[in-house]
Amino acid sequence: MLALALGGFGIGTTEFVTMGLLPNIAHAMRVSEPTAGHAVSAYALGVVIGAPVIAAVCARVSRKKLLIALMAAFTLGNVATVVAPTFETLVLARFVTGLPHGAYFGVASLAAATLAPVGQRAKAVAAVMLGLSAANVVGVPAATWLGQHLGWRDAYVVVTVIGLATVAALLYFVPELTGIRMTNPMTELGALRRPQVLLTLLVGAIGFGGMFAVYTYISTTLTSVAGMSAGSVPLVLMLFGVGMVVGNIVGGVLADRGVDRAIFLSMIGMAVILAGFVVAAHNPYAAAAGAFLVGATGAALAPGLQTRLMDVAHEAQTLAAALNHAALNIANAAGAWLGGAVIAAGFGYTAPALVGAGLAVVGVLLFLGTVGAARRDARSAAATL
Template identity: 60%
Template structure:
């Protein structure tokens, strides 16, 4: 289901639109905090339950798998739902998952709760972006979507370090409980200030699914699902790397994670500019840079200053890919715009699961805490190869 932007925005004042979009951004903020703060608290979770690094990494993998499964299923299953109702249900499910995680008595319960919390992630960003664009109206749509995604960026600069500090000071459970409160506030905010968009145009589930028959859509999803995993291979185990390899005091981890968040914000802004100038070439350049940065991080991690600088660059190059991948999906998706918007987050969280698993695997084999960076560089190189094939393919077959 899509909306007619002009009809949706006609009866709303600019202030009402801004408040509604901020309510949607609050949900993005909560999602960003729970996704990334868990990585900064993974060592505390492992210590509490007596888990090995790979076993603790399942907490990250479970959330990512929830996103991968939830985004396409919810998008297709709810294609005829009212958008506001769907947003409320998604954030309610997100809230429940995080509250259960906060009170999880066993590692297995925590893993299951994280899976549930991840299910609404992709669908929420997809639907919230479309609702924001429709409320803003023609000429202001991209700005509205960027405001929703800004919640995710702000989460990495402020929310994740704050949640990490809270988790270290009061226990990791407090961080998940705080996210549950953010989720509940988002439900209330959507209920009060987000109207149901008017001018809705129904897109049948079959039309949404038709996007999956397009080779360029599948190739772009593969780039995100594999290449982006390099960043997560490093970030999932970043607390061990920064403390045990770089020699940074554990008390400084919130500040270290804030630096990573700043890298993500910078990369997101730069990636949008690069994609606007030349989408395919820009993505190729970013993917190549990410491969090199990840490889260099395995060396940079041995000194606190170079480790922090390297982490900033890992965050910036990884995040710079996201706008381009989203734009490429939308370019090739046809009428399956909602599914494409959601599947981008599915692909990136498939990368989250793959990176967390591979990083834990090389650590378990005894290669040390810098080995995830080299494994991540390998994933990024594979993603770059897929992108090269995708970009060159249309040129070879330009004429039927």
């Protein structure tokens, strides 16, 4: 579990540190900050494309070997980020780095759920996701501080080292995972024919976007709106990460007690917190507290969505688990783009939070429709027996 979580730690650090260093990257590459946000969107797009393709094509590959290969590819992508000479090559490097993200988390989550005791699947999935959350407590603030003081590229050097350590940990500590049944590409792709899989993915893609709309531009929001110093930004990012750790744990516990209820409560909480952040962002203490709560409500949603997808996908669990992260990174890309759009339109750095609250509300409504459709299908199936 620790080896699997270490991979999540590296992935979480590289994904979120870009947001913390966005002003530095924009200045160094001589582009505007909304334009620099395209590096965030490129990574997310890589996840969206890589997750289904890799999960389907590699359906017959040993799960342990696949995990190692995915982390090796992730490490090489970060090396390419470090040496990128232009903004265009940086965007390409971020795209390549994102390709293994969703497939890694999908296979790791399925491995954890398979090895978990009965009734504790969501907690096991949350344990793997804890690496992603912990990255926002330690990895992202540390890499952001390093990037601010030594240069943004050094942050990705740290991630490269984490990637190499993860490859070694997976190689020596993860069992062969023979309990996971091998499938084939057509079986895995069959998940895409299940309405409940597609609807649950859509819930994540829309409802999760609000967190990224705020977090992508959090550095400038904290300095220009809340009046904080640049040196305070890593501390607030750490608070955001602590919120993710707390939310991840709470979300896992809630999902084991009732997956649908856990998803619903998390999304309602996210909508309320994001709406409140519009006001909270004007005060440094309230902004810091708001960052914690945004991270907590966002992370609480992930275990429930991951578990629900594995349930409704039936035999195509690997692809479904990987697609969860594709959906969340569609939310990442959409949130970053929408946040940048309202900023570029002159609405200011609090506008992304309002957009995010709207996305969360749409996600809640869509999820209610998804659950309603599942109940109607269950009643119809029962009536035919």
